[in-house]
Amino acid sequence: EAAVTQSPRNKVAVTGGKVTLSCNQTNNHNNMYWYRQDTGHGLRLIHYSYGAGSTEKGDIPDGYKASRPSQENFSLILELATPSQTSVYFCASGETGFSDYTFGSGTRLLVI
Amino acid sequence: QQKVQQSPESLIVPEGGMASLNCTSSDRNVDYFWWYRQHSGKSPKMLMSIFSNGEKEEGRFTVHLNKASLHTSLHIRDSQPSDSALYLCAASTTEGADRLTFGKGTQLIIQP
Numbered sequence: 568e569a570a571v572t573q574s575p576r577n578k579v580a581v582t583g584g585k586v587t588l589s590c591n592q593t594n595n596h597n598n599m600y601w602y603r604q605d606t607g608h609g610l611r612l613i614h615y616s617y618g619a620g621s622t623e624k625g626d627i628p629d630g631y632k633a634s635r636p637s638q639e640n641f642s643l644i645l646e647l648a649t650p651s652q653t654s655v656y657f658c659a660s661g662e663t664g665f666s667d668y669t670f671g672s673g674t675r676l677l678v679i
Numbered sequence: 680q681q682k683v684q685q686s687p688e689s690l691i692v693p694e695g696g697m698a699s700l701n702c703t704s705s706d707r708n709v710d711y712f713w714w715y716r717q718h719s720g721k722s723p724k725m726l727m728s729i730f731s732n733g734e735k736e737e738g739r740f741t742v743h744l745n746k747a748s749l750h751t752s753l754h755i756r757d758s759q760p761s762d763s764a765l766y767l768c769a770a771s772t773t774e775g776a777d778r779l780t781f782g783k784g785t786q787l788i789i790q791p
Contacts, residue, residue, distance in 0.1 A: 602781075609767065609782055609783035609784050610723070612778065615778065617777070625778075657723070666777075667725035668725065670724070671722060673722055
């Protein structure tokens with residue numbers, strides 16, 4: 568069954584440390600996305616990608632980098648984690664054009 | 680500024696009743712709307728999409744769209760406790776078809 572798998576499910580990081588969140592999809596979708604979800608803010612787009620080698624800035628890219636080394640994998644990198652980046656992060660994949668997304672199960676990140 | 684506004688923030692409906700949720704975009708370029716449902720602790724899953732003026736029905740769920748006012752509404756009849764969830768409205772433009780902008784959501788509680 569096609570799926571989007573995120574790892575880790577939970578992560579505790581220290582302020583100033585580097586954090587890498589990973590996402591793998593078996594949907595063969597061209598597009599992949601990273602969102603964060605916070606109470607009172609809904610889902611906000613951080614970075615997205617149209618295919619291997621491409622990354623685009625979303626609405627709130629500051630403090631985050633992204634990497635798409637292959638069709639299947641899309642990573643979100645926090646070079647210098649801050650407590651304000653404590654959140655639930657969702658990865659999603661979608662077809663090109665007007666397509667619904669398939670979301671992963673989320674990564675709960677706590678930066679202390 | 681949030682481009683997709685949802686109301687109400689929360690809604691309590693008795694079991695068997697009708698739930699009505701609203702969503703409006705402030706971006707005149709928006710053409711397409713989606714509704715996602717997210718149960719507590721889970722990832723969002725697409726419920727319905729609507730691209731044309733009018734109404735679309737799937738089982739107990741009906742979606743309306745008025746493109747002139749950029750307003751969509753989701754109606755759930757014969758509400759069940761399992762319908763209790765966060766309902767997210769998302770929108771995209773023709774040019775930005777690959778990017779969904781989400782609202783903050785409506786928390787729906789169905790009281791047995």
